[in-house]
Amino acid sequence: MTETVMRTDGAAIGRADRRKEDARLLTGRTNWTDNIQLPGTLHMATLRSSMAHAKILRIDTSAALALEGVLHVYTGRDFPELAGSTCVWPVTDDIRMSHYPAICTDEVKYAGDVVAVVIANDRSVAADALDLIDVDYEHLPAVVDMEEALKPGAPLVHADMGTNECYVARMPCGDYEAVKARADVVVKRRFINQRLIPNPMEPRSVVAAPMGMSDEITLWSATQIPHVLRVLLALLTGIPENNIRVVAPDVGGGFGAKLQIYREEVLALVLAKRLGKPVKWTETRSEHMVATHHGRDQIQDIELAVTKDGTILGMKVDLLADMGAYLQIITPGTPLLGMFMYSGIYKMEALDFTCTGVYTTKTPTDAYRGAGRPEATYAIERIVDEAAAELGMEPMEFRRKNWITHEEFPYTQIAGLTYDTGNYEAATARAIELFGYDELRAEQKARRESGDPVQLGIGISTFTEMCGLAPSRTLGALKYVAGGWEHCTIRALPTGKIELVTGTSPHGQGHETAWSQIASDIIGVPVEDIEVVHGDTGRAPYGMDTYGSRSLAVGGQAIKLAGERLVEKARLIAAHQLEANPDDIEFTAGTYSVKGDPEKSTTIQAVAFEAFTAHNLPDGMEPTLSGESTVDPLDFSYPHGTHLAAMEVDTETGKVTLRKYVAVDDCGVQINPMIVEGQVHGGLAQGIAQAMYEGALYDNDGNLLTGSMGDYLLPSAADLPSFVTDRTVTPSTTHPLGTKGIGEAGAIASTPAIINGVVDALRPLGVTDVFMPASPQNVWRAIQNAQAGGAR
Amino acid sequence: MIPSSFDYVKASTVDEAVAALTAAGEDAKVLGGGQSLLPVLRLRLNSPSVLVDVSEVDEMRQVTDEGSALLVGAAVTTYEVMHHDLVTAHVPLLAQTAALVADPAIRHRGTFGGSCTHADPSGDMPTVARVLDAEFVVAGPGGRRTVPAADFFVDFFTTAVGPDEVLVAVRLPKMGGWGSHYEKFHRTAQAWAIVGVAAAVRVEGGTIAEARVALTNMGATPIRAASVEAALTGGPATAEAIAAAAESAADGTSPTSDTHADAEFRRHLARVLTKRAVTKAAGL
């Protein structure tokens, strides 16, 4: 399956340790939020609008209130000012910001918007009560299509704004019009990066509970961002931040969907405080489909200006990005996270980027695995294939001619980012070898010549991405209202055990194992003696949480520094104990010894005990042994890789089959190659799913047609081949551990690889694009239309 | 989501089940494996006051050899159908199709009878029952009756089984001398059929002596492709003749449009899949 050597001995970094956390996560015998049962808990249920856009004329809650077990029914009138979510990234000075009510007061703006909230003493009763609430609506026109929404006279999502345009962001780099004038060929395509529904295994869930007689309220939530959430909850509810403790217990996947503040969290907190009792809410899967933010949803008009000999001169990107009905935490910024990445791994003289954010009466969009970079990567990797085809060049040759060569690093690309390291040649060479590129090209030729109804295509994606969010100053320059640092405290306990407190907040990534491995190498204690504390603003007060492949890239640096500081303090104590000069003390594998006199030694565990008793410390030294660090990263990190897909396309039925997938990634130094492997596999499955299966569809009235898993298709293991994976290792030079990110790479790279493969299979039939997902119907239509002489 | 509350009765005989249904009136529902009924309840598309569980009624758990036919109990699970020696020996089409239903977890709970009574137009088992002209043994307060497949499937999610009746078993003819194949077209491994085609042919000396073809999801109920059957019968068992006959597969059908396929694409698929199903059934 994989060529990676899995070491299980020696130094902890680089070792494929089994994940410590898996036994409890896989058996479910753990603290999922929904498993938390507090005495006296009240259950919350939400009544959601069945219409996309309507005025609320009247709400009759009397029948619901009469149901035994129902304690309260709240409507927007009860909380007229309370916001249910907020946006922390006003991307332009003149952006039009929406107010997202906790409960709608007089208008609903998407099917799924909340109109009433029931509090009952039992979850089933709360659900029954929803059926008894009677709402009179006055239908308003739905706003579904982005292009229609921007036309004068279009119905408005937010009437007070006078337009559905949320913002226009521009970033001209170089002079695109000038390079276009020099181009021999300008390749133009419109790509649709369809709307996706994240669907983590664990749906959202929240419990808010007043803690005894104190003013503290603890809020457990299946969230990726306990720290950020705490700040935002305080800002939205007016409850002092110091009275709110947020805990993200074990969280079962997020993919960006839990990088959010949601109205159910705000309401649970406010109602728990008001009622003085724990309030609990767990999302159903049907609710998830409409009530948790969606991802992607862009129309991409792309131009690539090239010369006859296959040199890229410049690129123009004009995006329409669907915001949905309201702005949530980083809704408008999500498409702009891709802004710098449209040139991908290629050299060019100009990049002209424009993005228009558009309000529609649909579920809000926001970050989803890759957030902006998958869309950018899709556009560039698709358009280079199209350019190669128009020029009659082999697509890999076209890429080679234009990519940054390994001698050229560090390389400042057209959007101004400096890629520190990379080796596209090496990753590509390895991928081609594992794939059997030439043999598959030969088979493709044979199938074309024999007119086989099943054609073969080869899809290429030579991608890079920016991750490891992010230098705080850069975020500030982009108008994001928070920083991108990360924190770690490592405490040696008196018994020699270690508590590693991290500000990252894992939800499946295996931080407990990987962080222990890093700390184990640095401070020399066994992995099993290290407890990783995370996701609790009470126990781990500082942090910026987990998203954007940042946890290792940024959080890892903090672990390294904190560990080194602890080791340095311990060195002084050891020197004092061993009656030697600190400069003469060596530290290896947890033991301090005097240079040239290895008999004189002590262990870090013994030093920890000395630091605790404080009976015999150097003069002036404070007791206790810990190290602490808050790191602001120097730069983003730039993982890259070459992915190849062999696609079989049944031209009679349009059915697409992924036959072979090779992924060679370069994420720099790997702390735990098995965890890297897991991230690659999961990412591939998600990116492939966008290309082949997933897609949220709405009808003209704004109803979600794909509201269940019968319609919104997710692949299972049975639908995917055994992936062939490997890594090249080009360490990052801006990150002290040499690591980059790997959480999103698979999802970013694989989508264009699949579609490039499908189009490659069908190109002799005249097909130049296929709508995602490449469902049988979409593929069959593309063939029909090409044969009828039309595009697509 | 969360279903509204209901009472639960576990029947140990067919009579007990019928009595429970009769006592509860229109509002009761039979519970087989629950793989279709529970989603219906959870989505609150229906809220019966009583569920009568027949999944452990002994008589309904048997597969019986009746000589020229098999009697398959309605509570036999899809997984059991797939592996039962009598089924694989005498009605291999049913076993082959069962293996294509949903995923292993659902096959272990869902029942053959539940599949037929649920009568989802995209269900696979009803099409097999229809192509083989199965007979349905139905028990009600007035005793038992036998309903031919042609009359059993009435409309979308509607069969001849009344609200106070239980489907006890399905009688399927043995298929010695026939070749058969079910061609299912779906997107993910565990998904329902977008279109499915069940074909059974008896080839004698290079000629198709008898042909049966039925379509899944090309209308409200499984339908026989009568014009394909007519075109095949008496003709040569060749790829060309089969392809020509399959051209009329969509004639007289009325498929729906949904998120996976519109009606036009379904008609196209019916033709392609009929060609493939019959070709494989004929052993070509």
Ligand SMILES: Cc1cc2nc3c(=O)[nH]c(=O)nc-3n(C[C@H](O)[C@H](O)[C@H](O)COP(=O)(O)OP(=O)(O)OC[C@H]3O[C@@H](n4cnc5c(N)ncnc54)[C@H](O)[C@@H]3O)c2cc1C
């Ligand atoms: C994700 C998923 C994928 C699926 N994919 C497929 C597929 O690809 N192909 C396919 O054919 N099916 C598929 N199914 C349906 C599955 O096969 C169900 O098991 C089957 O349709 C219903 O059988 P059941 O025993 O679970 O019936 P239940 O869910 O218990 O009942 C279904 C209906 O039949 C009635 N009923 C059940 N038994 C009797 C009886 N003996 N007498 C009278 N009425 C009865 C019930 O009252 C109810 O109305 C899928 C289901 C799911 C959840």
